[in-house]
Amino acid sequence: MQIKLFSLFFFCHLLAFSQIQLSGKIQDSKTNAPLPFANISIKNATNVMTSSDGSFTILATLPVTLTVSYLGYLEKKVTITDPSITYLTISMSSKTEKLGAVSVNSEGNRANAIISKAIENKLINDPKKSIDAYTFKSYEKFKITEDRTARLKSRDTADAAIEKIFNKTHSFLSEKVTAHYVQKNVPEKQKVLGTKMAGFEQPVYPVLGMTIQSSSLYGEEYTIFNERFAGPLSKKSSRLYYYKVLDTLDGNHPAYVVLFQPTKTSSIARLEGLLYIDTTSYAVQKAVIELKGELDVKATHLYKKSENNGLWLPENNSISIKSGNGKQKISLFGGRISVGSLDQKNNQQNNDDFLISNTDFFDYNFEPNKLELATQPAILVDTEAENRDNAFWETYRTAAITEKDLASFPVIDSIVKAQHIERRINVIQSFNQGFYPLGFFNLDLTYPIKYNNYEGLRLGLGGITNSSFSQRFRIEGYTVYGFIDDQFKYGIGGGILLNKKHGAWLNFNYKDDLSEVGSFQYLTDRRVYSLFEPRLVNIDFYYKHRTYSTSLQYEVFPKLLSETQVSISEIDQTKDYQYKQDDIWRSSYKTTEAKIALRWSPFSNFLKTPSGTKEIYDGYPKFTAQYTQGISDVFESDLTYSKVGLKAEYNIDRLNLSKTSFLLEGNLGFGELPLTHLFHAYPNAPTKETILQRFSVAGRRSFETMYFSEFFSDKLATFQMRHTFQPIRIASWLQPELVLISRHAIGTVRDKELHQGIEFKSLEHGYQESGFEVNKLIAGFGLSFAFRYGAYSLPQFEDNIAFKFTFYLKL
DSSP, X not given: OHHHHHHHHHHHHHHHHHXXXXXXXXXXXXXXXXXXXXXXXXXXXXXXXXXXXXXXXXXXXXXXXXXXXXXXXXXXXXXXXOTTOOEEEEEEOBOOSOBTTBOGGGXXXXXXXXXXXXXXXXXXXXXXXXXXXXXXXXXEEEEEEESSOOOOSOOOTTHHHHHHHHTTSOSEEEEEEEEEEXXXXXXXXXXXXXXXXXXXXXXOHHHHTOOSBOSOSSSSEEEETTEEEEOTTSTTHHHHEEEEEEEEEOSXXXXXXXXXXXXXXXXXXXXXXXXXXXXXXXXXXXXXXXXXXXXXXXXXXXXXXXXXXXXXXXXXXXXXXXXXXXXXXXESSSSSOSTTEEOOOTTOSOOOEEEEEEEEEEEEESXXXXXXXXXXXXXXXXXXXXXXXXXXXXXXXXXXXXXXXXXXXXXXXXXXXXXXXXXXXXXXXXXXXXXXXXXXEEEETTSSEEEETTTEEEEEEEEEEOTTTOSSEEEEEEEEEETTTTEEEEEEEEEEEEETTTTEEEEEEEEEEEEETTOOOOTTOOOOOOSSOTGGGGOOOEEEEEEEEEEEEEEEETTEXXXXXXXXXXXEESSSOEEEETTEEESEEEEEEEEEEEEEOTTOEEEEETTEEEEEEOOSOEEEEEEEEEOTTSTTOOOOEEEEEEEEEEEEEOTTSOEEEEEEEEEEXXXXXXXXXXXXXXXXXXXXXXXXXXXOBOOSSOEEEEEXXXXXXXXXXXXXXXXXXXXXOSBTTBOOEXXXXXXXXXXXXXXXXXXXXXXXXXXXXXXXXXXXXXXXXXXXXXXXXXXXXXXXXXXXXXXXXXXXXXXXXXX
């Protein structure tokens, strides 16, 4: 008996010892070109395929014979008996004979015909296009894990114990259950039923809005971690991809196996892989997609034929992402946060971090109740999503929770707490909106330091309370000081949440401050924060105001925002300007205004969570409208007037990273309108003699050659166009962008004789300027050149030129 046990032990040990991991590359024997997706098989074992670069890894027990096959090449067998051999380069010889009735050289034509048929049948095979309405659910497990050892970024020696434990856990782990609602001609809507992120008391909601992997192969674009690529079944795919039939699979559902690779001339199609196309319906049965470069990506799509309608429906999507040969970084939360990030480690040859996402689709229902999706957000997070119990997860989990998964939760909890990850995420997300959180108070970063030509250096402090103070009330305020005018300005206010579902806030404010003469601000324009406000430094024409206001912010639905405001202002001039009303020249006057503003973003996608609404896809066009009515004899107000503003924005973002943007705006005012309430076209040229004296910073939407206080209008239309070319890659840290710019304005002004003390012109003949920018030369800085021409060109040539620097820094 002892001999038998010893023999069994020895035999098992020998088997374990003789099992090795073989790696290598399959290539063409003449050209040494890699053969992507070649098939490698071992008798009575699982087959593997080479990657897009011809590489492979396979576990084998010695002795072993590898059989390598590839369409158009002679099959090759390689036998390995020596355990010291762990890497192989296998060269294959091409066939010269014809494959049946089709020659090897015609496989590309055959593949193109198959792909053309698959594209032609997309409207039939894509369930989102062919079915009137249906619902389904999905379970997603998303993690960042490692093959060998964890690498924490902290150098604190206290992390050593955690690092030892961390080898048996993931560095990030989340689960999500989602209900999907699909209706023909309406974008898909999702409702997150449950979500769990290891280590976080509350989910980091922006993660839920990320597109880690496209859900379908039928779209014009394919997205990997919010980066867009040309889809292998897009309308332009025949120009972007090369196709070749590798095999035809038999069985219950025969399929063509079609290789796709980007053409050498394509700069927007970088994907390669295999499409398994049904031989009858030309629907996708399966897909394998790879992306090599700064990130190494492998994605798969599995489809299952529905017994209900015969369509091939998504059954499983999976993707793994690993750092590649560049410096591109993936971070779920932004900044340098180690948990939930994947980046190229400096000075390390091996990086075993993998981002893995696996999603199963199930519970398809093709006879749902009537769906009202038009006004719903793209993603709605259920109010109980973060509080689901184990029974819920056991019901919906389609993939078992492993021992490593279970071990991850307490370890990641400890790391998140030890490294204050939640606090750091809160800081980064707040900073991107222009705030710095300090307990229950968010410090407003737009106040500490500014500069303009009237106040000079403007220093101040301000902010607003956050949800840690109260979920229903907020208090805000600021105070600033201008060093040239030697004046303090301040504001104070607060708000009450009336309706959480619609984000309805009733606000009360008082301000004693300055406003630019001729500016028109839309109430619903979203807050835009910049480290440096370009145009502000050149402004020198302000008016003083003391304003009481009350406003109601209301989200009609995520794509339509509204705000109404009633305000009372006392206005004084900072320059020797007067407005004539009823034969009386006024430098001071009171106004009472009622405003209503709407912002409509019909093509944007929104994530609605228990804490608010966030735009997760910036769709265009966007439309903004505002109406202002000035009322006299109410609270001792002096003026009666009406003002209307309309704005349309449209951006075209292309896959090659070039983009074109258009901005069309119209303003109309009538009634008793002093200069403070007229319109300007956002001039940005200081009134100085030489080009170098006027050298300053270019604005985002300003007319760079138009001088301050040169033009005012009561009717004004402006049009601006910017075309940004694909970045010029000189080095990984130097990728400047060339931008062509064209700006136009036309306007009129009535009763100029009612204005005294300021000389200005109208724009009735049309104003034109064009130029270019070279952005992102050094640390976000670039150069701008603009030239003024047409009816308002100036006699001195140099007075028509604006030469400035630009500043574009993405945080």
